[in-house]
Amino acid sequence: MKRVFTYVAGALMLTACTTGTQKAPYELIAADAFDTTLNGRSVQLYTLVNKQGMAAQITNYGARLVSLWVPAADGSFKDVVWGYETIADYLDAGTDVYSGPVVGRYGNRINKGQFTLDGKSYQLTINDGENHLHGGSGGFWSKVWQGGVVTNADSSQSVVLTYESPDGEEGYPGNLTITVMYTLTNDNQLVLNYEATTDAPTVINPTSHSYFNLHGTTAQSTNSHILQINADSFTPTDAGLIPTGEIAPVEGTPLDFRQPTAIGERIEADFEPMKLAKGYDHNWVLNKANGQFGEAAVVYEPATGIVMTVSTDQPGMQFYSGNFMDGKDVGKRGDLHSFRTGVAFETQNFPDAPNHPEFPNPVLRPGETYTQTCVYAFSTK
Numbered sequence: 001m002k003r004v005f006t007y008v009a010g011a012l013m014l015t016a017c018t019t020g021t022q023k024a025p026y027e028l029i030a031a032d033a034f035d036t037t038l039n040g041r042s043v044q045l046y047t048l049v050n051k052q053g054m055a056a057q058i059t060n061y062g063a064r065l066v067s068l069w070v071p072a073a074d075g076s077f078k079d080v081v082w083g084y085e086t087i088a089d090y091l092d093a094g095t096d097v098y099s100g101p102v103v104g105r106y107g108n109r110i111n112k113g114q115f116t117l118d119g120k121s122y123q124l125t126i127n128d129g130e131n132h133l134h135g136g137s138g139g140f141w142s143k144v145w146q147g148g149v150v151t152n153a154d155s156s157q158s159v160v161l162t163y164e165s166p167d168g169e170e171g172y173p174g175n176l177t178i179t180v181m182y183t184l185t186n187d188n189q190l191v192l193n194y195e196a197t198t199d200a201p202t203v204i205n206p207t208s209h210s211y212f213n214l215h216g217t218t219a220q221s222t223n224s225h226i227l228q229i230n231a232d233s234f235t236p237t238d239a240g241l242i243p244t245g246e247i248a249p250v251e252g253t254p255l256d257f258r259q260p261t262a263i264g265e266r267i268e269a270d271f272e273p274m275k276l277a278k279g280y281d282h283n284w285v286l287n288k289a290n291g292q293f294g295e296a297a298v299v300y301e302p303a304t305g306i307v308m309t310v311s312t313d314q315p316g317m318q319f320y321s322g323n324f325m326d327g328k329d330v331g332k333r334g335d336l337h338s339f340r341t342g343v344a345f346e347t348q349n350f351p352d353a354p355n356h357p358e359f360p361n362p363v364l365r366p367g368e369t370y371t372q373t374c375v376y377a378f379s380t381k
């Protein structure tokens, strides 16, 4: 256990002092728990704290969100994302290496890792059955990014991280430079801004892969979270979770979250797409134009009163209910990464879009700049 310092949020310290004891609202992970060198690059842990005491810890190893302390309705703070306490634990992570990172170059799946661009065929690495997942076994999530903390004009702070992905990495064409900026605003939003350029035509679909649990502990299942998704349709898949190309209505299915519904209510439903995914692990087609920024989902946990709103300019969102977790990995504070104790909301282009001309265009060309914005906003009720 390498946590060696405690942060006391200014505003909360006053409350705590009235009791005579300075009770810290939460413990942050110390930067030295991430102090190592990987492939010649120095690993860092950055900490952002806003005026309301909300905190985000981010490491440049995989541009990963490590901790996210948000206020609950009773005034306490909960760490609502999965993660580990040391870099060694991240490197040892067994069943799920995708706790908190930015995945890519192409997040989600590409059928058999193959696609054709401008008449040329490419073969990507295969790391999920017979398919390519989350950028491959050496995807962005496994790289040490370069960056640091900047203070913005409005006094909020950002962690800015850049990775240069060489031509041919994991099979992708083009030298690609990607920057991800995490900003913690003073009104309790965690904003992710992405930007990327390339020197040859390529495909791109980075996304943030945090597992959220609004209880603040995996001792309680995320099945109790009340979820609303602003989507009338989804992209059905084959058994390998590769889209068939169909855009199907959610109406009359357990994927209809247009009205707030507990995640667990229909998770065992006898519905083929859910049997294939062993729960929820689908791409919802959001009710807005591609590129238009808007609300994708609202998640609420009655026990803590925490509300998280997910907004994006992307056309889709993968909601994954943690169906493949086995509890073998031990995360922060001894939390087991167990079956359905974490939920991911991956704002994205559609899976396998490089093989579906009818899906939104995933191609980035020299001279163009790829951008994406995703906001996780927190409040209580």
Ligand code: GLA
Binding pocket: 096, 098, 108, 133, 241, 281, 318, 320, 324, 344, 346
């Ligand atoms: C995504 C996928 C899931 C799973 C997780 C990582 O959410 O859609 O099927 O692979 O990543 O475990």
